[in-house]
Every structure is written in structure tokens, then in C-alpha cells.
Amino acid sequence: MRWIKREMRTMRLANVCVVMAAVVVATVPTVAVRAQAPAAGQRSAGTVKATSATGLTLTTAAGQDVVVTIPDAVKVMVVAPGAKDLKSATTGTLGDVSVGDKVLVVGDASGSGVTATRVILMKAGAIAATHQAEEAAWTKGGGGIVKSVDPATGTIVIASGAKMVTVLVKPETIIRRYSGDSVRFADAKVSSIGEIHPGDQLRVRGTKSADGSTITADELVTGRFRNYSGLVSAIDATAGTVTLKDLTTKKTVTVTVGPNSDVRRIPPMMAERVAMRMKGGAGGGATAGGPGGAGPGGAGVHAGPGGMPEDGAARERSAGSDLSQMLSRLPTETLAGLKVGDAVMIVATSPSADTETPMAVTLLTGVDSILRASPTGQTMTLSPWSLGGGGEGGEGGGEGGGPGR
Numbered sequence: 001m002r003w004i005k006r007e008m009r010t011m012r013l014a015n016v017c018v019v020m021a022a023v024v025v026a027t028v029p030t031v032a033v034r035a036q037a038p039a040a041g042q043r044s045a046g047t048v049k050a051t052s053a054t055g056l057t058l059t060t061a062a063g064q065d066v067v068v069t070i071p072d073a074v075k076v077m078v079v080a081p082g083a084k085d086l087k088s089a090t091t092g093t094l095g096d097v098s099v100g101d102k103v104l105v106v107g108d109a110s111g112s113g114v115t116a117t118r119v120i121l122m123k124a125g126a127i128a129a130t131h132q133a134e135e136a137a138w139t140k141g142g143g144g145i146v147k148s149v150d151p152a153t154g155t156i157v158i159a160s161g162a163k164m165v166t167v168l169v170k171p172e173t174i175i176r177r178y179s180g181d182s183v184r185f186a187d188a189k190v191s192s193i194g195e196i197h198p199g200d201q202l203r204v205r206g207t208k209s210a211d212g213s214t215i216t217a218d219e220l221v222t223g224r225f226r227n228y229s230g231l232v233s234a235i236d237a238t239a240g241t242v243t244l245k246d247l248t249t250k251k252t253v254t255v256t257v258g259p260n261s262d263v264r265r266i267p268p269m270m271a272e273r274v275a276m277r278m279k280g281g282a283g284g285g286a287t288a289g290g291p292g293g294a295g296p297g298g299a300g301v302h303a304g305p306g307g308m309p310e311d312g313a314a315r316e317r318s319a320g321s322d323l324s325q326m327l328s329r330l331p332t333e334t335l336a337g338l339k340v341g342d343a344v345m346i347v348a349t350s351p352s353a354d355t356e357t358p359m360a361v362t363l364l365t366g367v368d369s370i371l372r373a374s375p376t377g378q379t380m381t382l383s384p385w386s387l388g389g390g391g392e393g394g395e396g397g398g399e400g401g402g403p404g405r
Helices: 002-008 124-140 268-279 312-329 368-372
Strands: 016-019 030-033 042-051 055-059 065-069 076-078 090-092 102-110 113-122 142-150 155-160 163-177 201-208 214-223 225-236 241-245 252-256 262-265 343-349 360-365
Touching: 042 065, 055 102, 065 102, 113 124, 124 201, 142 163, 163 201, 225 252, 241 343, 252 360, 268 368, 343 368
Parallel strands: 065 113, 076 113, 163 214, 262 360
Antiparallel strands: 016 030, 042 055, 042 102, 055 065, 076 090, 102 113, 142 155, 142 201, 155 163, 201 214, 225 241, 225 343, 241 252, 343 360
């Protein structure tokens, strides 16, 4: 869980802050723990790699192993995810520490290790339980494309598939925004409703109205993403980039594929089924006109909401939603596994002041038949919230249960 490692690295005893966010993904709640008094000494934070009768070995986010000696008189403070301070912490012992737990150690350098004066422990099981709860909250939320924003009333209207949903932003709503140089949710910066614009992608968790037309937001994350698709014309393994001519804009684009980019390969038969659905064929699921998709004259016409036939663009959006939801089940791929001439679909961050090259959130290859199937001449788009359980409107959760990475 990379988002936990990153935030554990920034914990301070005077203001211990663990952002359990994640997927996007991570991932999600902010957990702050404040010690009653600051303490001097060296601070080391990370994941418990091993335990012994006299201490433990932890691995930091940078991959460094730190050997920690814990004297008998030193207390191990066990904190629960969601705690606001150490008042609710329980006193434990070295025997309570297990491999996989997260720890913050304050102490004095001793040879190649640290002799602890204070140990703050967060149990792996408690982290997992909180993660699951937050993942479920994101999954039950919603997401889509921002159509309008009214900062004065705290109202955002998004298009989630074919449905318009109103998102109500409260003063206490946590708002985050992806930067152009990272696709990890843990790197999303604290933002405001004033920085949200039409065309942005938005993911929200909160309380839905009975009919699902309104969501009162507890937390939301936004970003400006771009979709590209076409045939790979060049691969630079050293720079970690792929170049293609985008079928929609007819422009040549270069996209960075980083360590946090999600690269997947869709099997040929699955790609064919998605392509058939885009074209309204029998392989596309429920259709108007009876079993097998036989409409008047035997033509397969895909049924939209309320049984009305979908047009080509609606079929593409619907197929895109299905494809985004199934991404987490597809075989993983690497940049080394791609070759010039491969057909790809990419959802990437928009270039910003920080970077001129968009960063791939998701790269899907093996999509030859899908690109050929577009009846409108415009390629189907993927959602940036590509991993985790699929939410309504085809928006999946991100790594660690939250959006994106």
C-alpha cells in the first residue's frame, strides 16, 4: 500500500499524520494523531519487516532497513486509524508488534540502528479494515464529467453516463485535485471548489438521495484528464514514453508511462465482445427487439435507459463504462511488452506547468477491434478511475480504494 508508506514517512511525533488514502484509490480518509508533547530524537517510520525479543526491523518508504532496539521501559502506543490524538491510544508492548504493521519510532541513533524512546504502532489489520470501509464508500459514491460549477451555492453538476447528478459541497467537504505530474491519489493536492471546471473528471463519496440524483459530498477528487488512442509509432524505454498519432485529434502525442501507470492488455475475444456492443450487435448484452439483439429486420439495436435504443455515441459511453469496470481483472502488461504498431487506448493527466508530457494513468493495449468499431469516428474513452470496484456510471475506485493512484 504505497500511499501508507508515503504518509508514514512524513509523520512527526508532535503532529503525527497518516493519510490513509489509495487508488485511488487509495487512499481515502485523513487520520491525524497529535502527541501531547514533542520529543527530541531521530524519527524513523515504515513497515515492520521483522521482530525479535529486543526490538524490530522496519523498512522505510525509501527501502532502507532500520534496526530498532526497544528497551523494556519504553511504551508502545497503539493507535487506531481515525484517531485524532493519542488520548485514545492504548499502551502495548513489543509483543503486540507484528510483521506488516506500521510504526513510527522516535529514539537515539545507536550504531547502525536506533534505540527507541517512543514507539507509535498502527496494526495492519486495523488499516485493512479502514481501507475496506473507505473503498466501499468510494464505490457507493459516483463520478463523471463536470458540466457546471456554482461555487456560491456549492453545487456541481456532473454527467455520470447518461444521467445528470448534482453534487452538493459542504464547508467540511474534503476536496482534492490531481496534479499534472502524478497519477497517485496520495499526491492529489488539497483544493477548493473554485478550482473545479467544466470538463474535469470528478469522483465523489458521500450520501446519495433516494433517487440517486443528488450526492452530498464528504470527499471528492477532480482532475483534468485526456484520452488518446491509436497505433504506437515509437517507444523510448529509457525515457519511459510511448508515441502515437491520436485518432481523434490526428496529432502526434508522446505520453510518459511511469511506475504508477496502470498498463493492461485486453484478450482478443474480450475486445471483440466490447466492439460488438459498441456496434449494437448480439454480443453486446441486452438489446431492443428481443433475444439475441434482433430488432426490426434482424438488426441489432442496443437498448438504452428505459428501453429506448441507444445511438452510436451512447453505445460507446456504455461500452466504455463496462471496459473501465473490468480493467482490474485484465492481465497486466509492461512498457517492455509493447511494440511499435500496437493499438492502445490511454487516459492520461493533462500537461501542466509542472510537466509538458502527459502521464498515463491507464494504458490499455490489444484494442484493435475496439478502435475499428467506433461508428462515429471518435474513439471510446476510458475513465481515469480505473481500478477497484466499479461504481455507478462506470466509475471504478482507485488503488487502495480511492480514485486513481
